Amino acid sequence: MFTGLVSDVGEVVSVTGDDRLRRIRIRSHYDPASIALGASIACSGPCLTVVAVEPTEDGCVFAIDAAAETLARTHVGAWREGRRLNLERSLRIGDELGGHLVSGHVDGLAELVAREAVTGGASDPQWAPSDRFTLRAPAHLARFIAEKGSVCLDGTSLTVNTVDDDLFSVLLIPHTLAVTTWGERRVGDVLNLEIDLIARYAARLSERPA
Template identity: 80%
Template sequence: MFTGLVSDVGTIHEISGDDRLRRLAIRSHYDPASIALGASIACSGPCLTAVAVEPAEGGAIFAVDAAAETLARTTVGSWRVGTRINLERSLRIGDELGGHLVTGHVDGLAEIVARESVTGGEGDLGASERFTLRAPGPLAKFIAEKGSVCLDGTSLTVNGVAGDLFSVLLIPHTLLVTTWGERRQGDRLNLEVDLIARYAARLSEARTATGPG
């Protein structure tokens, strides 16, 4: 389980394997002693398992394996050496839940259709950026204004919804410490809808199917 609060930005260091199973070595700033084999790490959304770890200058290089379904249904299949990805360690009991509950199970891919700067008035601390994205049709019903959504492993609040389009606002700090500063129109991002919204919809469907009683 994760919170969607990015704790590091890693870089793809090496890739091996094929479309059935691919191993990705990721350079990070994490202390290698803090990464246990079998640990879960959210890598720009998908929860992947650390299968190897070694010290590296400034941190560690850890390896994860991505199976065929992950490669096909997320952006992992498009990653190349040098790709930067958002990282988050799994939540521990007692940790502060600063974002929202995130499972690391990607539901689909959202596409950025627009990016625009939003500046303030006097005393402005820098431009925020509003991103408008298109959700896959079946997932649009789970995205609500003022609700939570996880995009590329980042917990964000939905600012507005219009059909299958929704918008999020990124403050300068988030743009700086995640990969969002690099995102442009046409980019596709790993999307995980809010866990509570998904279960609420499922319960509603079950009630409708069984009828009143």
């Protein structure tokens, strides 16, 4: 389990394999001594298993294997050398749950259709500019997204601002833009989308006969 609070931004250093299985090596600032083989790390959304760890001067390079299902359902298949990734270590008992419960199981891809700056205007000149991102959810997932609910996008826990059919928006403050890969996102990008676990189970229960 994860919280959707990004703890590091990693970088892909190599990709090998094919559409059946790819090994991806990722550079991070994590202490290699703290990563056990078999550990789970959320990499821009999907929960991936560490299969190798190499110490570096400022952290480590860890390797994960992505199988055909992950490559087909997420944007992991498009990762190339130099790609930056939002990273999060798995939640430990006693850790602060500052985001929302995230499984690391990506449901589909959301398309970024608009990005606009939002400022406080003359009435509030001290308010730092933020960015509003509008995304299109896959039709079969749109019903799980609710205003003021939670979504996980590229491994980041975010609050939904507005919903209009299959379109929804999220607002990111400057800090989030600076410490994640969101500052790099542009119209036309696709992001790994995980719907809220509560929404998923509530919908499933509503489908069952009384």
